[in-house]
Amino acid sequence: MALTAETWPIVAATLPLPGADARGVRAQDAPAETWAASLLEVADAGFDGIDLTDTWLQPGDLGPSRLRELAVAAGDAGVRISAISAVRHSVIDRERGEANLAYSHRTLEAAAELGCSLVSVGLHQPLTEAQQRQLWFWTVEGHRDLPEDAESWDLAATRLRELGRHAAELGLLLSLEMYEDTYLGTADSSVRLVEQIGLPNVGLNPDIGNLVRLHRPVEPWRELVEKTLPYANFWHVKNYFRDEDVATGFYTAVPAPLELGVIDYRAAVRFAVSVGFQGLLSTEHYGGDGLSVCATNRDYLRRHALPKRDGYALGRSRVDQLQHHAM
Template structure:
């Protein structure tokens, strides 16, 4: 059982992006580049990272480069708390089979790094309109094809079987307009997968930022927290005007947004949540905000675990 101080809280490496300063892919960068980025995270007090494939796709590394990465982690005093696949849907029409292969590769790598969970989902590459928007969620993105849902269920069950054999779990990230885009859809999908090694990543920050009607965050969390086994955790301001139909949202630290995470984290702990927290933030000093959020989570946990 974790204490508030030992609970694994990871920093998502997504803010560094997939390109080095010279524009080359970070996956091809020298280990010294990885080290400089990881050092920034360690200097903020993190002990765990999530090497999202939006930063460094470790499933694509050769054995030699993987050893380099492991050495850098050790040198910087960091461990991997979780591994996330971002916009790598296993039913992407063009890349689904390759994404499935990479997911299996991550499930094989996870135990070596002491990682308990691999996070995936069905979000896909940003559209040109999303790439041009101030915030990508302001433009319409990918919408899952209902006809591919049975294949999605089968492939996630396949990953669950592999994960269970390796002593880890798979988590499905909730994201709008995907098979796990609402609490009802997520729970239905999870029940169809019907595997004990597959749970939900209740990343409802992905939903409260949308400029569209959404259910109350309290109701959404009440529905999905019992299925949570991993958590991308972030918060947003949200405003809506029924008279004009206008919406506004912006990323903020956990304790300032519309979601009351002091209440939600306590609720999760009471329900038996023991998964990794992974701090995410968009805009501004994402790493600095993630560090503030980590400290906030630990304070809430110290109260909740008494």
């Protein structure tokens, strides 16, 4: 049975949860009571599930007893751990690639233990010092995967395929997060990579917000949606205010609630549903009270973007409009 606005699984990313407290104690090392308190805030925002972004906790580096504590803390808070997003652990990082591959395998094992349905990984690498000094890190260029480096490309496909096979053995989906200047940094490159991997449980996480926020020319969001959503099995959704003055070369972007930014998610989600997307939606937001904005984004999706009854019954003209602009 097709999902509807009422039944569609929408979870909160744990991006707004701090990786360390004011004293510098890492969330990773905190007692389970601290985890439970954070998850109760998620529940208080109206979420019954999370996408555990590993900027908060790294389940792949928790021992068996700590994993059980995490599962109990989530259960006590009434929050399901639906997915894990492992970020900035590129398996082709020249210095840490093999270690990141091992970490990603451990994350898959942890996800299975926690009852998750999927793990999202990417090829983005740690923020540079210059990026860390910025209010918004995407305003400074970071690492670039070289398109002409065939050896690096093939290594990415080989190692991600290895992770995909492991995920399949565990009954998990593997989703590849789109991110600027990586081999998952354009629509065409992302589709090519997932097709080369060639596994049915490996798809895209078309986080197009990662691309439209860049302070430079970007692919039109409609084209990104039209090309990548047919390959999607998970979706980080976030939005940005964006302004461009092509004549002077001025480009700027800052975080926005889903309904106010440059990406029309009413049209984007309806197009996704029209091409068969039935995946988990993870709401993200940077800055301010990010958890509350995630909740606002969830409510917007249920109220305006997702189908109101079985099958795709609403918004045909919006889908046609998006397809027209994407041609």
